[in-house]
Amino acid sequence: GLETTLVEIGEDEGQALLAGLIARSEAPSLAHFVRGMVGMDRAAAQAAFAGFLTDESLSGRQIRFVEMIIDQLTARGVMEASALYEAPFSNLHAGGPDSLFGGKENVIEGIFEALEGVQSGLITGAL
Structure with a gap:
């Protein structure tokens, strides 16, 4: 190695x-x-966003958005929150996550916090 x-x-x-x-x-x-x-282990990425995947108040497009985050983390290992406003995420909703999750500010805040948690895990040494 x-x-x-x-x-x-x-x-x-x-x-x-x-x-x-x-x-x-x-x-x-x-x-x-x-x-x-x-990349990041898929199970670990799914665990970081599990609460969103099981949130029955989210639409199919909103769930797909979360799944796309998991896909990106699995493929690339890391991603900045700013990437949520770019393709392929902007392909789901041109207004970005703020519009896609309109009226659900707590959800989008939670997504940003989960991404920050993934980044923080790297800073503290957890792969």
Whole structure:
């Protein structure tokens, strides 16, 4: 794996290579870099948003929006909240999540908090 490769090329060169890769990826940390490479476990992503998936007050489009977040996290590992206002999310509703979840401010706030929780987990070292 990565650790073996870094050991084989030497500690100093390995650290320089890894630092260069992280810098080029614009990842803020090693955890973000790794998560971006391998994605997030689908079960973990679903658990982070489970309350929304089972919320019977949400419409099919709103549930699909949450499922798309899970898909993105599974594929890419991380995502900024600002991405919710861009494609493919904006394809569901041009007005973004605020309009899609109009009248349900607590839901959209919860979605942003869940995304922040995923990011915070990386900062504290949980992959």
